[in-house]
Amino acid sequence: MARKISIAALFVVLAAVVLQSTYAANYTVGNSSGWGVPSNTDFYDNWTDNINFVVGDTLVFNFTTGQHDVAGVTETAYDACTTTNPNFTETTGPARIRLNTTGDHYFICTIANHCSRGQKLKVEVHSSTTAPTPGSSPTTPSGTTSPPSSASSLGAALSLVLMSIALVFLC
Numbered sequence: 001m002a003r004k005i006s007i008a009a010l011f012v013v014l015a016a017v018v019l020q021s022t023y024a025a026n027y028t029v030g031n032s033s034g035w036g037v038p039s040n041t042d043f044y045d046n047w048t049d050n051i052n053f054v055v056g057d058t059l060v061f062n063f064t065t066g067q068h069d070v071a072g073v074t075e076t077a078y079d080a081c082t083t084t085n086p087n088f089t090e091t092t093g094p095a096r097i098r099l100n101t102t103g104d105h106y107f108i109c110t111i112a113n114h115c116s117r118g119q120k121l122k123v124e125v126h127s128s129t130t131a132p133t134p135g136s137s138p139t140t141p142s143g144t145t146s147p148p149s150s151a152s153s154l155g156a157a158l159s160l161v162l163m164s165i166a167l168v169f170l171c
């Protein structure tokens with residue numbers, strides 16, 4: 001009996017791992033506009049609205065190498081568009097940056113005055129197990145898409161759970 005329970009527990013853990021790993025999504029910053037100098041300084045702020053970033057997600061900064069870059073910076077550098085001593089700079093586009101930790105992450109373009117013209121991005125990264133930000137709009141905004149494949153990953157998790165139940169009966 002104890003063995004059956006531990007087998008079932010193992011599969012539930014496996015299902016949870018599958019569910020969590022498939023939550024990681026790729027987001028193209030600015031969607032079809034890509035990473036460039038926006039026509040409006042609140043463009044990238046608006047782009048992050050309604051996206052719940054979680055640890056493991058990847059930001060894809062799509063830009064032409066040489067025209068832009070993307071640097072990870074502190075909040076102070078983000079606010080002031082300080083281009084000296086960034087945490088890191090990716091100069092080759094498109095650049096993929098994985099969000100490894102929770103909290104606020106800040107990115108700017110270090111070329112010319114692009115940052116002060118609005119080519120800057122702040123993302124708030126949550127742990128993958130927590131619900132979306134409390135305090136955000138309670139109404140479901142139209143045109144929102146959930147992170148890719150959450151439905152199919154739910155299906156994968158469900159089938160694993162069913163498989164584990166079947167196994168318990170077989171043993």
Ligand SMILES: *[C@@H]1O[C@H](CO)[C@@H](O)[C@H](O)[C@H]1NC(C)=O
Binds near residue numbers: 024148
């Ligand atoms: C994200 O992009 C990588 C590399 O192109 C790909 O291997 C991975 O499957 C993508 N993930 C999702 C959830 O689309």
Ligand SMILES: *[C@@H]1O[C@H](CO)[C@@H](O)[C@H](O)[C@H]1NC(C)=O
Binds near residue numbers: 040042043046
């Ligand atoms: C950003 O959102 C604000 C508030 O909803 C809106 O007034 C503004 O026009 C938007 N800007 C862009 C560039 O979409």
Ligand SMILES: *[C@@H]1O[C@H](CO)[C@@H](O)[C@H](O)[C@H]1NC(C)=O
Binds near residue numbers: 028031034062063
């Ligand atoms: C990046 O931008 C180029 C040119 O604008 C476009 O052809 C390409 O499909 C974009 N790639 C992604 C991943 O959005």
Ligand SMILES: *[C@@H]1O[C@H](CO)[C@@H](O)[C@H](O)[C@H]1NC(C)=O
Binds near residue numbers: 072
């Ligand atoms: C850059 O480093 C600072 C200090 O360690 C940290 O707070 C910030 O989140 C980092 N930014 C990015 C984009 O990694």
Ligand SMILES: *[C@@H]1O[C@H](CO)[C@@H](O)[C@H](O)[C@H]1NC(C)=O
Binds near residue numbers: 072097098099100
């Ligand atoms: C996230 O972790 C990966 C692999 O551990 C590493 O290659 C990457 O540089 C990290 N990303 C950032 C923004 O630090």
Ligand SMILES: *[C@@H]1O[C@H](CO)[C@@H](O)[C@H](O)[C@H]1NC(C)=O
Binds near residue numbers: 028031050146
């Ligand atoms: C950008 O793509 C995300 C999903 O990747 C979607 O939720 C959002 O509505 C899109 N934004 C715009 C302005 O098309």
Ligand SMILES: [Cu+2]
Binds near residue numbers: 037068109114115
């Ligand atoms: Cu730029």
